Amino acid sequence: MLFNKKKRTEQPLPAKRREDMPNVREGLTFKQWKAKHAPTHKWRNKRWAVLLTLNTLFWASFAFDISVLEGSLSGSRFFGIYLMDLFNSLQQIFIRTRTGNFGMLTTNFFIGIGVIATFYFLAGGRTFCSWVCPYHFLAENAEKLHNWLVKKKKVKEHSYAVGVKYVAFAMFLLLAFFTKQLVFEDMNPVGIISRSIIYGPSLLLLWVLGLLLFEIFHTKRFWCRYVCPMGVTYSAIGKYSPTAIKFDLDKCGHCRDCQDVCLVPHELWFVKRGEATKEVHYAGADCTRCGLCVDTCYGGALKITVKGVDSLL
């Protein structure tokens, strides 16, 4: 994974014959088949609705003084139940093991961690990114501009090893430990945007704008893919989550359009012809469950499922 290449412990299944692919099976050419199944925006619309509603609720709770979702994305209270951001909490615990005043932390702090960890384990870890994070929303739209510029050959595509985010994660934790500061929170676009929405715009929005411009003109989804330690924390939480993207080899036409729209295409490694080792695969921990691949899949090979209960639904 560190090197963008899945370590194979199992041998891949033999590549499907052309006749076995769904497009050919229906007696259509690939182009005809694709035209017949236009991509939808079903999951994206649902997701954007949730994301915008949550961020509006944060704003409205302060603006109109209603106790629904108080606080910001670094720590909040939902109808009185505390919710804590996990990477922030991890830094807290790290620094406090050094300074020793661990016992000062309130019960609400641990309740907040427990609620968030449980919820995102069930919902799939990086679900936070695509369903809640306001920066993801901006970056997702900036990505469209980037893709257009790449298509027009105005900018070149750049990509790095996805594993560098673990280096960034470790560095942020070490920095917190040695400087006794929540260093990441000073440059975290998620917190900056969230706070700007709720408490009024900050000058640091310029930094967020700079990041977006870098993503548009240089590296696609730079922050989310290669840096954000919040994403790393949530992906660790959701690694064994029951909610996942399920891949059905039988329905796949290997067009790989899903990888083009995906934030973390390395998690969809099995869609390449001759790579899949099983009939059914689940996308890995970095998957944000955003549903873009599901929306774009012509043959319905990708589905959001809850393991164990999907047969009941």
Next chain:
Amino acid sequence: MAKKEKDKELTRRQFLRFGIATAIGVGAVGAGITYLSTKDTTNGENMLRPPGAIANDDFMYACIKCGLCVQICPIDAIKLADVTQGLSYGTPYLNVREQACDFSCGAMQCVETCPTAALDFIQFKRVGEAANAKYEQEHPNDLDYNIIAVQLPAMHAQTHMGTAVLNTDTCLAAQGKGFKGAPRDANFKGVYASPEDAKKGLAPYPVNEHQFDRPICDICVTECPIGETAIIVENKIPKVLDGCTGCGVCAMICPTEGPSITIKKA
């Protein structure tokens, strides 16, 4: 383009290169930010941390910048600092000249709401319980007493955001002058409830609606929510005592153009 990009395998060497670049980048940026954000570039006057704030070194990591204290404050005294405020980004502060903490919420709500104990409620709980125990010892027959009413003054006294400092050069009382009217101009938005108002159960109302007529100005003394342990009149001028909590009501209502009484940060 896409197919080629997707299939690009990144080697171990490339990972090392990117990894080292990331480590250096994060390290440099982080160190710079740490240096900038620990520096308090305010002059230490009237810009205070909320009640119960722990020592600044600990406060810097304990505060996760969630803003729950900002949201719960009924008089909007607490704000979150932007990078231009001279305080670390996103941390809460009070500018007491604009809006002081008049303790009118009655429960140290901002302290109690803080999940990471950057505003530490344990100290208030302790003095509150001690006050109750003391009251019970002194009044063994009064078992139906109002626990909160006994706790609160002790909790308020435990607060130490700063200390008031009087500037005798500009103070009206020091010049033997009186004061008549409202202490601040008509556009001023600050609110508070005086000790008298609080006894009557009044909610905080605008500073402009508080009218005074004093032969010798002493409004900082009469309006102090803590009372005679914090500030008294001595030799006809106000004198700040050890009991001052730095709540800033005096700094907010001081009628002189530049306030004659300011709060020095603890």
